[in-house]
Amino acid sequence: MAEKPTIAQLDESFDEYDATVHAERGNQKSINLNRNVTARIQNPLAGIPRATLFKNVEEFAVEVGMTEHTNLLQKGALVAQDPPAFESIELLDEVEKDALRNEVLHKWRQPWSLYFTVILCSVGAAVQGWDQTGSNGANLSWPIEFGVPDSGKDATDYNTWIVGIVNAGPYIGSALLGCWLSDPLNFFLGRRGVIFFSAIFCLIPVIGSAFCQNWQQLFVTRLLLGIGMGAKASTVPIYAAENCPAAIRGGLVMSWQMWTAFGIFLGFCANLAVYNVGDIAWRLQLGSAFIPAVPLVIGVYFCPESPRWYIKKGRFQDAFASLCRLRNTPLQAARDLYYIHAQITEEADIIGKSNYVTRFVELFTIPRVRRATLASFVVMLAQQMCGINIIAFYSSTVFKEAGAGDLQALLASFGFGLVNFVFAWPAVWTIDTYGRRALLLFTFPQMAWTLLAAGLCFLIPEENRAHLGMIAFFIFLFAAFYSPGEGPVPFTYSAEVFPLSHREVGMSWAVATCLFWAAVLSITFPRLLRAFHPVGAFAFYAGLNVTALCLIFLFVPETKQRTLEELDYVFAVPTRTHVSYQLKKALPWWVKRYILRRKDVRLEPLYRFEGATAADQLIAVKGMAD
Secondary structure, eight states: OOOOOOHHHHHHHHHHHHHHHHHHHTOOOOOOSSOOTTOEEEOTTTTOOHHHHHHHHHHHHHHHTOGGGHHHHHHHHHHHHSGGGGGGOTTSOHHHHHHHHHHHHTTTOOOHHHHHHHHHHHHHHHHHHHHHHHHHHHTTTHHHHTTOOOSSTTOOHHHHHHHHHHHHHHHHHIIIIIHHHHHHHHHHHHHHHHHHHHHHHTTHHHHHHTTOSSHHHHHHHHHHHHHHHHHHHHHHHHHHHHHSOGGGHHHHHTHHHHHHHHHHHHHHHHHHHTTTSOTTHHHHHHHGGGTTHHHHHHHGGGSOOOHHHHHHTTOHHHHHHHHHHHSSSHHHHHHHHHHHHHHHHHHHHHHOOOOHHHHHHHHHHSHHHHHHHHHHHHHHHHHHHTTHHHHHHHHHHHHHHTTOOHHHHHHHHHHHHHHHHHTTTTHHHHHHHTOHHHHHHHHHHHHHHHHHHHHHGGGSOTTSTHHHHHHHHHHHHHHHHHTTTTTTHHHHHHHHSSOGGGHHHHHHHHHHHHHHHHHHHHHHHHHHHHHHHHHHHHHHHHHHHHHHHHHHHHHOOOOTTOOTTTHHHHTTSOHHHHHHHIIIIIHHHHIIIIISOOTTOOOOOSOEEESOOTTHHHHHHHHHHO
16 A cells, blocks of 8 residues: 655645746746745746746737737836846836835825825725714613613613613624625625725614614614625725735725724714703714715725726726826836736636635635634734723723713713824834734733723722722723724734735625624623623733733734735745744744843744845835935
8 A cells, every 4th residue: 555645745746846837937936825834935026037027928918908018017027026126127217217216215105096095995994983982972871762771770781781782783784794795795896886885884874873763773773884884894904905005005004993093083072062962962973973984985986996806807907007096107007017917826826716605615724815814813803802892882881980970981082082093193104114913012911901900990999089080091091002003903914914816705704703703892891891890891801912912922924015915925834833933933032132131132034035025125225225
């Protein structure tokens, strides 16, 4: 009986096959995108002789009907093949070289269409933030009007569950339906079409919630709102990530979180503005969240469609036209078009064709995709584990538990919203400088101790003036650490880690994870607060912060300043290799460097880059500038 081949022998046979195939294509041997044990990252165009590259580009131009742009595409392919070496390409004129230098030296100097697209679509996130805070303030009124008070002498366990379920309505609708509609809707309607669809569901049900006559009707309107929220949250970050250059992708994609924070802030402002209008205050607090959906419905079709979606559909001329609106020069558009095409061809070799069901199954069966699924699951789950939404959903209730009156509770909640918004701004710069992973590893320990401190401050006697002040102080400090870290990272990270073939269903999975656990939190927190009291509830979430920190340290790779296509190689590194590196090399290095204060220790990098990639342009251009 023949012996079974070992893993090493199988890898060797696959490597030999790869070498043969890529020799036929004129390319270097490719890295196995499912089992990148050596943690190498490779440019798919590297190593191709110029004559072969030009021939490949010419054939591509004929195939997609872009022969009039053949010369431009050839120059773009040369730049994409070796980004740091663009200065030595004799075919480029000085204007084109200057544009490539500015990508590094003035990376925020981008076309107006790019900024308009990202900012306008992220306005949709304000609906989510505003709705959270509208229900936050409305929680002080609507339960009483509908006969289900959750505080005071008439409160019952049944009522607390009803209030929790109604508040969780949008997140239930998102997690069970809205998120999962994203993939088929994107397939037929495109990114812009899905955003328009979701904006309608974020407009009409919100207005309807202001006219409800019982809690059952309110629950239905909030379920319908969840359909829009889920489809929108699954699509907008992808749309932004696909349109942005790698160097500033994190900063622009995180505008989603910026507008969520801004919506939270505006929602608290609206709560205060209608505080004294009488019995209809809660109706205005809920209904006013329709406002940011209006510019989204009107403005989305003034934005260019995602070029990667066009490429996925084989519409390369439309993709090039879209890229020309999103990049400063036609050369940069041609470079990105051909590079995206080359990497998608690599992806297709390992993934092939699939339908919605098989794509979902492949989230857990294809190793490269499975690692992205795990990482996005961790960062999304961590957003709920950190405890931010016990404040965003129930801050007015928490401050009333601390002894504040209704107006004081709303004012303290307004302070939380302001801190959350203001401290989100630094992440626009730090997310692409320090990286997604580094921000999370720094901020989670700070969130753990500030949340624990806020809980312990409930032990201060209520008649002491420091009681409410110290609780508010530590909650504000907690928000200040959350906003530049776990606030912007999850949606930015999840939008970029999946290959194009699985990006919609992968983002649906990630957002459904986040919003499902947001629903669980919303349902359980009123009961948790009643059973554990504030001290126990806050201490419980402080412990979850520590758990989330450990999960992020082990399972979340860094993604900063890599193109969406280069991330295929990052997530081809086996999870075991990544975990082993963090425990055996990164953690001992951190202890020696920052605990023992040894400045002579060096950390061996996990990833080795073969051939020039886009991030290497940063080093090359800055080196010349210096």
